[in-house]
Amino acid sequence: MTSVLATALSLVLGSALCWASIEKLTLPQMVQRIDNAIYGEILAKRVEAVALPDGSGEMFFTTLTIKGNSVLNNAASTVEVSYPGGFLDEEHGVFNSEEPSADDVRIGNRVVAFYKWSPDMGGGFASNALYASHGGLFRTFVSRKGETIVQGRGPGYAVATNQVLSGLEKQAQELYAKRKR
Amino acid sequence: MKILRLLPPAAASLAALVLVAPPSAWAWVSTGWSLDVTQRDVRVFNNFTDTEANDNQTPDANFPGRFGAEMAIWKASVEWGSELHGDGQGDPGQGGGLGSGGANFDATFQGSALSAGQVGDNTHSELTGCAGGVLAFTQSFVDGTGWRTFYYQCWIWVDGPEQNWTPKTGYYDLQGIATHEYGHALGLGHSADPLATMFPTPPSNGRTWRSLNSDDVAGIQAIYGVKDPNKPVIRGASVNGSTLTIGGSSFASVGNEVWFTQRAPGGNGDPVKSLMVESSVGGTLLDIQIPSEAGSGDVLIYTTLGDGETLSNAWPFESQPSGCPAPLNYCDALPNSSGTPSVMGAISSQSVAANDTTLYSAGSPADSFGIFFYSPTSGHLPVGDGLICLGGPFFRLSAVQADATGRALLPLDLTMPPKPGGQITSGSVWHFQWWYRDVPGGPSGYNFSDALRLPFCD
Structure with a gap:
């Protein structure tokens, strides 16, 4: 299985994989650090290459366009959030272990995304950084009862366990109100 | 009919398998590639801007000639090795010593790089900027032909070696995070074991990641194998003038290569090599002239004899030691x-x-x-x-x-x-x-x- 995977990956000539470590966060810590969070639908996805100084090659960034409502104040908005990693085409790009899986960022998915503006994510690339990369994006689904459930990612993540969106919003808004005070 | 006849034995076999197979507790993940023997080099472009990243200026006999961030990252790479690095000292928090996990990936420290280089240049360096909660990342070619690691500048990087510095928000242990990142370079993804160095989020400031967990060791051994009993092992090195004497076991009688760290900064990561070195005393002793390009760092012995190519553990090498040559x-x-x-x-x-x-x-x-x-x-x-x-x-x-x-x-x-x-x-x-x-x-x-x-x- 491993060799099959290696062979498959090797077909992506000239491409590289990118692995990382991310900050360990609780929900209060996440709310403390971010500019905002959105619950909404992924409308678009694009990848950009950015040259690094001193001839050190390129970095690749993926940007998602998400339309929905702020988790912190319910205001309607459309935001762009970015993370390191992505492929321009089959031969050029970088896959980053911290990026959400391809399935998580499929266009049409409804997600909760935590983000913070960064004037330089590397190579001078400025954008709303998806905070902690995959650790800042959580998929949702609607239960049979009609509740929107946010899917947790386990210990170490801001949303560790599955919870109802309204409950998460309530917690986040209370934390944000305390932060503002 | 055939199926009916086969089902009972098949079911019995399955039941037996369930009964005798030990439950697997491992949670490591392979990325699908491995580094070959030409990709064992590690260099550091020391552009780390935090004072804390380079304030360890205490010499360490196990990491001769290096200080600060370079020493911390060197320590991180030897933790994945097959043997203790020297006497294993250099990390107060490691009970068994650096390299005690026996993970069986031996790297050659190749000193200072002059730039971050490209993916495949096998370097560590700091990257200007910040991507939210991402601490560091490693880029690797999917065919195992090299890697590059960046540490985001927006965090405070602390070079250690002391374990007891007070954890503060935004401060991270460079050695611990580098140990994790080097695991990615070697072909490990993120483990689901919260105690593993390869878990995606570090506990506190990452200090505990300095020491590999059994899950990390199992992962790297699954990729690179367990240490072969006939693998060359260096147990000591002694410099006397321009001669280096290496003691150990399982050296080839002829055709050994001795790998040194390059003396000058830069280079491309290729070790300085002494070729076709003969051993004596039953493959336990090597005497060689130290190449002029070799500097303080480590030495390894590579041989293609026997069961394919093998590389020994890395042993500290001080090119111009003061005092009497070591026993x-x-x-x-x-x-x-x-x-x-x-x-x-x-x-x-x-x-x-x-x-x-x-x-x-x-x-x-x-x-x-x-x-x-x-x-x-x-x-x-x-x-x-x-x-x-x-x-x-x-x-x-x-x-x-x-x-x-x-x-x-x-x-x-x-x-x-x-x-x-x-x-x-x-x-x-x-x-x-x-x-x-x-x-x-x-x-x-x-x-x-x-x-x-x-x-x-x-």
């Missing part, structure tokens, strides 16, 4: 009736003027009688139930009895050689060994320790 153990002692081999050593100084050298041997049977003897040359000859590792002429010292723990001690009196030819002078190098009685240990009733190569100075 060096060599030759493989054979086990005695206590179940262990007897090992030589020396305590106090190697100073002729001080005349305070004491020989010792440990691991002999309790209360056994024996004799220390010495020679100006090394050798390798099966005798009795063991090996004579000296080449002669031999000089015999006083008889000694080991204590109840199997340890024998003999203070040397350099003013009273047993014979005139055995006079030990400053600048001379001698080889010492311990012969001891061990009637239950074998048909001959006597055995030998390993040997100690001991230089003497003023």
Whole structure:
């Protein structure tokens, strides 16, 4: 299985994989650090290459366009959030272990995304950084009862366990109100 | 009908499998690639801007010639090695020492890079900017032809080595995070084991990631194999002028390559190599001229003989050590009736003027009688139930009895050689060994320790 995977990956000539470590966060810590969070639908996805100084090659960034409502104040908005990693085409790009899986960022998915503006994510690339990369994006689904459930990612993540969106919003808004005070 | 006949045995086999197969507790993840022997180099472009990243200016004999961020990252890479790096010291928080996990990926530290380079240049460096909660990342080619690691500048990177610095928000342990990142370079993804170094989020500031967890070791051994019993192992290195003597085991008789760290910054990561080096004393000793391009760092031995290509552990190498050259153990002692081999050593100084050298041997049977003897040359000859590792002429010292723990001690009196030819002078190098009685240990009733190569100075 491993060799099959290696062979498959090797077909992506000239491409590289990118692995990382991310900050360990609780929900209060996440709310403390971010500019905002959105619950909404992924409308678009694009990848950009950015040259690094001193001839050190390129970095690749993926940007998602998400339309929905702020988790912190319910205001309607459309935001762009970015993370390191992505492929321009089959031969050029970088896959980053911290990026959400391809399935998580499929266009049409409804997600909760935590983000913070960064004037330089590397190579001078400025954008709303998806905070902690995959650790800042959580998929949702609607239960049979009609509740929107946010899917947790386990210990170490801001949303560790599955919870109802309204409950998460309530917690986040209370934390944000305390932060503002 | 056939299926019906096959089902009961198949079900029985499955049941048996369920009953006998141990539950797998491992949570490591392979990325699907591995680094070959040409990708063992690690370099650091030390552009780290935090004072804390470079304030460790205390020399460490296991990491000669390096300080601050370079030393911290070097320590991170040796943690994945097959053996302790030197004596394993250098990380106060590691009970077993650096490299104690026996993970079996031995890297060659190649010193300073002059830039971050490209993916595939196998470098660590800081990256200007910030991507939210991402601390660091490693980019790798999917065919295993190299990698590059970046640490985001927006965090405070702390070089250690002390474990007890007060954790603060935004401060991260460079050695710990580098250990994690190097695991990615070697072909490991993120583990689901929260105690593993390869777990995606570090506990606190990442200090505990310095020491590999059993899950990390299992992962790397699944990719690179467990250490082969015939793998060359370096157990010591001693510089005397322009000559380096390496002691250990399983060196090839001919055709060894000795890999050094490059002296000058830059380069492309390729080690400085001495080629076609012969070993002596049954593959336990190597003498080589130190190449002019070699600098302080580490040495490894590579050979293509035997079962394919093999690379030894990395051993610290100080190119211009101060003081007397280090003593060096060599030759493989054979086990005695206590179940262990007897090992030589020396305590106090190697100073002729001080005349305070004491020989010792440990691991002999309790209360056994024996004799220390010495020679100006090394050798390798099966005798009795063991090996004579000296080449002669031999000089015999006083008889000694080991204590109840199997340890024998003999203070040397350099003013009273047993014979005139055995006079030990400053600048001379001698080889010492311990012969001891061990009637239950074998048909001959006597055995030998390993040997100690001991230089003497003023």
